[in-house]
Amino acid sequence: MRKTLLYLLFLALFLHGADINDSLVRGTTQTYESLLATLKKTEQKNDDTALQEALLYKLINLSKNPPVEKIVIERPDNEKAYRELIVRFGNWALSKAEAAKDIASLEERLGVVADQLKSSESNASNLLTLQLQYAFYTKGKNLYIRKLEHYKEAIGQAPSYFVEGLQRISFDTDTVKKRIGQIDTSLEKLEKEIQRLDVERERLNLLGKSGAVKRIGSRIDRLQAKKRNLLNEKLVELFILFSSALHDKKSTEAFALQKRIMKIIERSYPEEVQDDMRALFDKMETTVLGRAETIKGATLEEIKNAVSLFWEKANAPLFVINETPISAFKLFMALFIFVIGIVIGGFYKNSIKRLTFKTRTLTSSTRTLLANLGYYTIIIIAFFIALNVVGINLSSIALVAGALSVGIGFGLQNIVSNFVSGIILMFERSIKIGDYIEFDENLRGHVSDIRMRSTTITTNDNIDVIVPNQDLIQNRVINWTMNDQIRRFRIPFGVAYGTDVHKVVGVIKDAVKKSGFGDIYNDGQRHTRVIMTGMNDSSVDFQLFVWIRGGEILYPRRTESRFLILIYDALYEAGIEIPFPQRDIHIRSVDEKIPLRLDREDDDNAPRYDDIQKGESL
Template identity: 35%
Template sequence: MKLFFLLLAFFTFTFSAQIDVKLYDKANSNNYYQEIENIINKSKTENTKADEIINEEKTHLKKLIEISTKKVSIEEFNLNLLKDEKVSSNTLIKALLHLSNIKVKSKKQNEFKNDIQNKLSFLKKAIENITEDKKNFLLSYQLQFAYYKLLIVDIEDRILLFSTHEKELENSIISSIKKVVIKDVELIEKELSKINENVNKLLLQKAAFEIELEKEIINENKNNIELSKTNINKIETLYQNELLNSIKFLSKKVVYSLKNSDEKEFLKIYNEIEKLIVDITSDNKSVYLEQNILFKSIAKQIFGNTKLFISDSISQSKDYLLQIKDKLTSTLFVFNEQAISFISLLKSLFLIFIGFTIGYLYKKWIYKLSTKWPNMSQMSLKLSANVGYYLIVLITFMIAMSSLGIDMSSISLIAGALSIGIGFGLQTVVSNFIAGIILMFERTIRIGDIIEINNLITGTVSDIRIRSTTVKTFDNIDIVVPNSSFIQNNVINWTLDDATRRLHIPFGVAYGTKVEKVKEVIIKELLESDLRFLRNDENKLPEIRLSNMNASSVDFELLVWVKANDRLKPNALKSDFLILIYNSLYKYEIEIPFPQLDLHLKKK
């Protein structure tokens, strides 16, 4: 095992090579390149290497000689054009584009340098770790490595030249902005307007050709497909040209805004250019991006960072508000071929809320008026309040629907279709609703009336609504009764026309008691008592009637009239009258009978 590692180390050391630095040493390169050329020719004569390898070596050597003698230079802008007392906007735009090109090229050179550096790393490993089977490629690797080394030197020199000229040109541009001659402002606006019209037409034509292309793809017509694609490409080319023209004219407006120190106008046009650049698909896109960045850099130096930041923040805030507006006005869904946006939906909901609020305030106003007109019945008050409330809500609902752009005739059709479902599914609700309207107009039941329904519910009506009526029992329990119950069932209204009611209080005495004495005693004690009943109405005086003669007693009935207020506790009243009767009978020693059975025993 040790022997294996020793042999491996020996072969590695034997066949490894070092980088030939003389190949990229420009001071002594010419003579050394001649020696390398002789070595290559000798290899060809002696046929020690394959022709492919020799051809590679010759190509690499040729490229190496060329790059070693080549001088690095860049295209510079004539700075004297910017030193005149008056500078045209076209000259300044050309200078800006040239500077933008320099920045783009400088970035590309840096990217290119990184790629070359990766290749150098690979070649260095290949040379230093070359194996026996690859030794014929050693010279080719060395020549390639030297070429890339010199190429990196050229790139670095070019980047340095770019950087130097970039600073000079940028300073010249900034100093010449105040010398720019402003002219043809109206012409620029006309040209931009014309370009916008052309852009809109081109977009329509492109859409038409795209629709035609989809049609031809479905029909699988290859000739027409290619024709449509060609037309779309032509339109796209024209569209790109119009975009570039628009940017050219807008760039002039940017220069004018910089000269006039108008930061608001600058930011407005700057943002317009930024939006146009997004649609550019050609290689010029990166140049115009750099130009826009350059505009902002110059603006910071002219306006100052703080001032530009504030204006930019205001501009961005406006943009955000516009974006929010676009979101709010964009279509959420479509109803009956009418686009419904979030803002329109919000507006309609707000109108409905306003309707409910006005309805509520209307109700409060009606109740407030009732204090000024105490003679107004509670039923009329409720009717006016409820009908007005629902009418206001209905009107505002229709206005809200109209604000959405929904035709109310379509709503009526839908309502007609739904009426079938309402007839079956909501039959009870509709029945109660209609019954509530009937009760409000007929006024057979009013707030404050004492009613009895089917001997089950007895109490005072405390509230009447469209769907139901609230009845407060004598035990102070609120019972919500559907309005249809008042239409379908027998209802006793104790206070419909007259606010008085006659109570029937039964009692009995023993056989043998004189009827006249019973009547005289009870009536006398009743009139002398402080019990509440009608005393002064000749037609409604209390009286006693003989109602029955039972097995154990003679039954009488006290008939007494009481007022509505006294009827709120009818059981208590009945109890008071019975106590009076009992005490009166006891006072005058009138026997009160009770059931008894006499048993007679017969002796045999």
């Protein structure tokens, strides 16, 4: 009982409550041996004391171990020493990555133990276990940190030794290439054997033969280990070739070998090892080839990699049609061929028009038919060539057409009709974007967009009207600007009876000529006219025919108003009366109670009321 009390008193001196005990963390071999001796004398034996003894033994061993020595690197004077340095460098990179992982793992454990110490309400024995664990993890972390520093130092110094070695050593590249071929053959055989065993293991697993499955699994593991060793040997041989290429200043070959080595490393080693190998390659290339050549070679290699990656992605299948993979490159080539077909078709169409304009034997309709027929034939041929490039045969098109026909039969007639009508509008170009069309008496405006299903018409009131393409194909549409922007306006007006009609024609023509309107158009066939159109009840009717060119034809009401004002001013200045309706009134009877008196100061002979009573007419 007395020994137990002494032990607990010793613990109290060490623990300082639930805080981390720095004296245990910084303890020496004597500290841990003294605590172990005290622990062995105690009469209380349980799981905690057993764990404490194990931790103290580990701390004693860590304290007795000599400090981690620096890694010594010797300059390689022959190919064998150079190979050994390559293997050592790979081991350093792997050990560095493992040390970094161990440090991260120990830091996590230290955080957990520290939290347990802060929240612990256990007895002194449990606290001592936590304190010893914390000290053990801390010493282990410090050991790995020292190892990590030595690995980093060795990895940083290695490139200069590699450069010195490749400058002094003559490599037997023929033997190296032969050895690489042998390794590739062995790797291929190993891979086939592993695949065969994996299939056999799967079959035995389905049969429930666990013992045989376990044996095959062990054999696969051994083959995988052998495969890793062969890959390491291949890496060494490839690095020898890389070093020889650097020695001979063959930058293109060196960068290609570097890429080949990095592909193997990226598949088999962690990122830390990959970074160390890239740094090694960069330092060796910069030292031997120079920075400018290294940057040039790296840029060319990056361009090759980018082109290779682009080509791989471009040829990767995006989807499959009738068991035919369709890639982005095939789609691009098909689209390119189709566009070339459209360009050739357009060139043919314009050429036919230019050629046929020189001869009078062909009518305009025949010329248009020849141009359009050849144009659409070229486009159809380009379409089928594009399908052939993609890899789609006519049977696939027949299947799609059959599916579409079923869909049309179930109510897609309008959608397909609008779709086809949109294609017709786009190819026929009878209605183009920017044209000013009149669909009916209540709708006219600019064509602002033509889509597969509908066409958008923007009126002069800036209202967008969506019209299905089918309506534009089936109904009559007036295109004001299909071929040019010249239109004849008809401005109606009238004059009073008794007016000299020849004078009216001359006055209006002269007014139009002197108007100064820049949009009036006159040529040999189109010129301003004034014609008499009829004799109505109250007026002699005329119409002004005037040709207008330019944007004003798109605003008919504004243009008509401009010329009506011009006509009104011209008739007024010429003293020509503009008529208005006139009627004679005949009064047959008047109520006698209604007084009636009509006085006209300027006419003494005006009839009076008495005269009206006698039945005389006003």
